[in-house]
Structures are given as C-alpha cells and as structure tokens.
Amino acid sequence: MTSLSGRCIVRTSVLHISHENLVDSKREEAFDLVRRYGDTPRPYQSPKKVDKRLRALESRRLIAPTVSRLPVHAEVNGKQVLNGKEDVGENADEEVDAVQEAIGNLGRWQIYVCLAISLVKFPIAWHQLAIVFMAPHQDYNCTSPAGVQTPDHCAANVSGVLADCTKWEYDRSTFTETIISQWNLVCSRTHYANIQQSVLMFGVLLGNIIFGNLADRYGRKMPLMVSVILQLASGIGCAVVPWFPALLLMKFFSALATGGTMVTSYVICMEIVGTQWRAAITVLYQIPFSLGHMSLAGLAFLFRHWRHLQIAITLPSVILLSYWYIVPESPRWLLAFGKQRAACKILQKGANINKIKNKDIPEMVRQHCLHQNSKRSHLDHKASFLDLFRTPNMRIKSLSIFFNWIVCGMGLFGMSQYIGQVGGNIFVNFTVSGAIQIPGNFVAWWAMNKLGRKITLICSNSIAGIAGLLLVVVSNDIEWLRLILVCTAIVGMSVSFTTVYLFSGELFPTVVRNIGVGTSSMCARIGSISAPFVVSLVSYGLLMTLLCS
Structure with a gap:
C-alpha cells in the first residue's frame, strides 16, 4: 500500500478478489495470477486497468468469471479503504488455519511423526539403488563351446567356425552370485539388466500416480500402509522367484509400493508442519535417503549373494507396520472431507504433546471449515x-x-x-x-x-x-x-x-x-x-x- 501526494494509489499486489472469482482469497492471489500467466502489470495501476487484465485471463479460462466489480484495497492517507469505504473488519477475511493454530508450526509431536515417517526413506533408497550390487560389472569367460574366444567373450572359434557362447564362468571374488551370473545376462542379453532397473523406475512412476490419487480419495494413512505391505510382500517375492520374467514382475510391484511410500509419507509430513518450516523439512527429509544410500553398501558387503541382499533390504519393512499405531491420519485431509471429530481428536493429541493449552480446538475446526466452504467455487474443477x-x-x-x-x-x-x-x-x-x-x-x-x-x-x-x-x-x-x-x-x-x-x-x-x-x-x-x-x-x-x- 502506498500513499503519494495525498492521492489514492492502488498497488496491484494487494488486490483482494471476491470468492466468486478465485479459490484463494488472499490479497496477493490476483496479482499472482496476472504475473504468473505472463501479463505482468506495472507496480502501480488503477483498478480499471487491473480489472481489464483479469478479464483477459477470464477469456482464456484461467480464472472464473467475475460477477461484480473487483473490490480493491487501497490506502488513502494511511487508512484502509475498500472501494471507497473504510475496511473496519480487520479480521473479516483472515484465514483460520485450525491445524497450525491447534498444534503450532513445529513441536515435539510433529518432530516425532516426521522422524518415524523418515524411516521409510531407507527402503526407498535400498530398492532404487540395489542394482549397483545386484547387477554389478562382473568379468566372465566363455566355457562352452571350447575354442579361441573373441575379445568380448561372446563367441569362440571352433574348427574355423565362429560359434556363439552358451555358458560362461564368472568372477565370484567379490559377489558370489548376481542377477547377471544367475541368468547369464551378458553378450546379447546384457540389456536385460538395464530393463530390470527401468521397469523398477517405471513402477515408481506409476506408484506415485496411483497412490497419490488413492491418498487424495481415501486419506494418507491407509495408502501408506497398503504400500508398506505391498513392498514387504513383493520384496520377498523378488528373492525367491526362479525365473527372470517373474523377477521383473515382482520388481514392478515392489516399485509401485516404493512410489506409494514416497508420495504418501512426504505429504503427511508437509501437512502437519507450519508453512515456514516446510522448506527446511523438505531438505532434511532427504538425509534419511542419503543414510539409506550409505547403509546399502554395508548390507551388500555382508550379503554377497543377490537373493540374500534382497531379503536384507526387504525385512526391515516389517518395522514400518507399526505406522498403523504411530502415524496419524492427516488432519488437513480429515478437515477437507468434513471429518471434524476425527480431526479434533488428532489435533488435541498433538496439542497435548506440544504442551499447547487454552485452545478451543473444536471451535477453531468449525471456523476453519466455514472459511474453507466460503472459498469454494467451480474453479476447483477447471484447472487442467x-x-x-x-x-x-x-x-x-x-x-x-x-x-x-x-x-x-x-x-x-x-x-x-x-x-x-x-x-x-x-x-x-x-x-x-x-x-x-x-x-x-x-x-x-x-x-x-x-x-x-x-x-x-x-x-x-x-x-x-x-x-x-x-x-x-x-x-x-x-x-x-x-x-x-x-x-x-x-x-x-x-x-x-x-x-x-x-x-x-x-x-x-x-x-x-x-x-x-x-x-x-x-x-x-x-x-x-x-x-x-x-x-x-x-x-x-x-x-x-x-x-x-
């Protein structure tokens, strides 16, 4: 807000759009939409010019149609004015965030939950990086047919005829058995090991999508538990299957579960901490992945057979089954779906652990839901x-x-x-x-x-x-x-x-x-x-x- 020479100067970054126009009723939202979509306004513009720019966005269907003239906040001689009227309702449009108000931005409860959820990053790192030790570079020699071998050990000269090798002897000084030596993934079959890792990454991609949608529909906790159980079952399946195609299938299911644990665990952490701590939590949340990266080398050193290593990186997921009792449902998801009683129960527990007292949590939840309902519009379903x-x-x-x-x-x-x-x-x-x-x-x-x-x-x-x-x-x-x-x-x-x-x-x-x-x-x-x-x-x-x- 700026006052210059006693005249009313309107700054577009403090526009306030009515609920019928935008989902987010914060004052910066209108300016954000104009700026982000490429129609950057000058620092100071009249309401008429801003209104014209926003209506241009309406024609592109980027914001909902305006139903009334935009209410514009301005400052005249140091006073808040809304379309020529003083803004006497100081907290009229203030958003009520029941979660942060009830449990604070970051307390002992959030730290306990985030630390518990961070354990899931260990198997995420193990399953995604295990190919380094399960399919490492391994020297080999052709043993059948017997003859003068070619430099790549993929063929042998037998009586003047070049014949493809069918059996190989592998260097087992570092690893007693690998995926490569198990199924002879050398020469013309070298790309199969790469296919296995690509199948895993494709499964992670689908897991992000599938479990992300499930988390939006059924809550964060249940998809997290399903992905943990699937990761445990498919991981053990990878260790016992006798055929390479079956291994690919089990790796795919394991990757689906890995993608599911990635997206659901991160969302739970982000939805229980305050906004000013989310950047820090995002950075710190990567540390358990790095620790999993390091510990994988130790596990591979102890278990030199790829099947034993597969079991070693899978069985710790049993500990994650305790999430059913430790990890709460996201209170923000509960509020978004109208489950106020369950949200109040979780928020009250968090407030008690954080030693936050004298908070009327049911009333805060009621005010939060009323505010969110007032912000709803058909724009929610138009973004594509x-x-x-x-x-x-x-x-x-x-x-x-x-x-x-x-x-x-x-x-x-x-x-x-x-x-x-x-x-x-x-x-x-x-x-x-x-x-x-x-x-x-x-x-x-x-x-x-x-x-x-x-x-x-x-x-x-x-x-x-x-x-x-x-x-x-x-x-x-x-x-x-x-x-x-x-x-x-x-x-x-x-x-x-x-x-x-x-x-x-x-x-x-x-x-x-x-x-x-x-x-x-x-x-x-x-x-x-x-x-x-x-x-x-x-x-x-x-x-x-x-x-x-």
Whole structure:
C-alpha cells in the first residue's frame, strides 16, 4: 500500500478478489495470477486497468468469471479503504488455519511423526539403488563351446567356425552370485539388466500416480500402509522367484509400493508442519535417503549373494507396520472431507504433546471449515494440464522445469549406478557417494536461502555437468580422481533435485501447482528410466556423462 501526494494509489499486489472469482482469497492471489500467466502489470495501476487484465485471463479460462466489480484495497492517507469505504473488519477475511493454530508450526509431536515417517526413506533408497550390487560389472569367460574366444567373450572359434557362447564362468571374488551370473545376462542379453532397473523406475512412476490419487480419495494413512505391505510382500517375492520374467514382475510391484511410500509419507509430513518450516523439512527429509544410500553398501558387503541382499533390504519393512499405531491420519485431509471429530481428536493429541493449552480446538475446526466452504467455487474443477502451456510465459517455465527434472532423474540415478564401474573398492566408493550428499543437503538449504532458487539451480547443474565432462578426459587408471568427479556430480545433482522441487512449487501458480509438480515428478522418472541405458553406453566408448550437463 502506498500513499503519494495525498492521492489514492492502488498497488496491484494487494488486490483482494471476491470468492466468486478465485479459490484463494488472499490479497496477493490476483496479482499472482496476472504475473504468473505472463501479463505482468506495472507496480502501480488503477483498478480499471487491473480489472481489464483479469478479464483477459477470464477469456482464456484461467480464472472464473467475475460477477461484480473487483473490490480493491487501497490506502488513502494511511487508512484502509475498500472501494471507497473504510475496511473496519480487520479480521473479516483472515484465514483460520485450525491445524497450525491447534498444534503450532513445529513441536515435539510433529518432530516425532516426521522422524518415524523418515524411516521409510531407507527402503526407498535400498530398492532404487540395489542394482549397483545386484547387477554389478562382473568379468566372465566363455566355457562352452571350447575354442579361441573373441575379445568380448561372446563367441569362440571352433574348427574355423565362429560359434556363439552358451555358458560362461564368472568372477565370484567379490559377489558370489548376481542377477547377471544367475541368468547369464551378458553378450546379447546384457540389456536385460538395464530393463530390470527401468521397469523398477517405471513402477515408481506409476506408484506415485496411483497412490497419490488413492491418498487424495481415501486419506494418507491407509495408502501408506497398503504400500508398506505391498513392498514387504513383493520384496520377498523378488528373492525367491526362479525365473527372470517373474523377477521383473515382482520388481514392478515392489516399485509401485516404493512410489506409494514416497508420495504418501512426504505429504503427511508437509501437512502437519507450519508453512515456514516446510522448506527446511523438505531438505532434511532427504538425509534419511542419503543414510539409506550409505547403509546399502554395508548390507551388500555382508550379503554377497543377490537373493540374500534382497531379503536384507526387504525385512526391515516389517518395522514400518507399526505406522498403523504411530502415524496419524492427516488432519488437513480429515478437515477437507468434513471429518471434524476425527480431526479434533488428532489435533488435541498433538496439542497435548506440544504442551499447547487454552485452545478451543473444536471451535477453531468449525471456523476453519466455514472459511474453507466460503472459498469454494467451480474453479476447483477447471484447472487442467493444458493450463501449463496456455500462455507463452507458462510454456517457457513449464518446459524449462520439466527438462530440469529429466536431467535430475537421469543424472542422479545414472551417476549412482555408474559409480560401480569407476574402479577401486565398490563398497567404499558407494559409501562415500552417499556420505557426501548429507553436507550437500545443508549446502542446498543455505544456498537457496542466501542465493535464491534460480542461482542455486544453475550452479548445481553446472557443477554436475563440468564433473561429468571431466570424466570423459580423465584416464581410467586414475581411480581416485574419477571417484571425486563422480561424487561431485552426485552432490550437484542432489542439490539440484532438492532445489528444483521447491522451485517448482513456488513457480507454478496456485491453481495449477499440484498438476505442475506432479507432471515434473513424472519427468524425473522418465529420466531415471533411461539412466541405466545411458550408463551402459560407457561400454561402447560413448560420452555418457555429456547427458549430465
């Protein structure tokens, strides 16, 4: 609000749109829509000009039709005025957030729940990265037919006739049995191991979509429990199946469950903490994944047979069954679906643990529901995927973000898998690559707050790209330098992943934010699906690391 020379000057960033026009009645929403969709207004404009711009958005069906002249807040000689009338209702349009009012922004209850839910990140990391130890690079020799072998050990010269090999002997000095040695995934069958990892990443993609929809319809807790049980059952199935196609099927179901635990657990955490803590929780929530990354090397060191390792990364999910008693249903979901009594019960428990007293939680819940009902409009059902590309400004933003997510998915999982081919001790290399991601998470937090999202994203991508390019020219004999470069690229990609996640949520307008972030996550899975095949190009001498730039 600004007063200049005694005249009424209206600032568009404090427009207040009526409930019939926008879902979000906050004062910044109108300006946000105008700015985000490419019609950026000047700092100060008259209500008539802003009204004209908003009606242009109506014609594109980006906001609901106006039914009355826009009420505009202005400041005249230091007083709040609404269309020429003083705004005497100071809290008339103030949103009542019953969850934050009842339990606070961050207390002991939220910390307990978030810590418990963070345990799910361990099996998420184990199942997504286990291919490094289940299908590592393994030397082999052709044993049948006997003869002079070709350099690739895929054929043998028998009496002047070149015959394909049918049996191989594998180097079992590091791993007693792998997926590769179990089903002879070498020579013409090499790509089958990559297919297994791509099937897993595709399952994660579908799991995000399926369990995300189930979480919106049936609550957060029940889909989380279903995904935990499915992860446990399918993980054990992977360890006992006798056929490779059956393994692919079990891996697919395991990936569905992994995708389900990812999306539901994160949503529960975000919906119980205050808005000012969500960025911090998002960053800290990545630390258990890094710890899972590190611990996977220890498990693989103890269990050198891939079936034993599969059981070792699956059985800890039994502990997650305790979520039925520990993890509450999201109070925000309960309020959104009118289950006020259940929401009050959970909020009262949280308030007691956080030692927040003298709060009339039932009354706060009633006021919250009344406020939310007053904000409902038919706009809730009009946002679509096409809105992400409806204007030039949104097209540029959407395509740029989507491409960044593809690069993050391909770079992070591709480099994590490639570290098994760097040379040296695979267990040490993998542990180091996971350990350095932990300080990387704190660097991401500091950089986003100090430098901003955009600069942090550019710098992290550039660091990962430069490290990837240097891998092309560094000799394979300098193993320590190649390990440093791979770890640097992994840290850069992890910082980029964290940054682009938060940046996407802030960049997309409110009305299409869920669609935008959901589509972005799908793009990351597309990158991770292609990562195993990109890594396999190194065997052909191609510049795999170029894709990280």
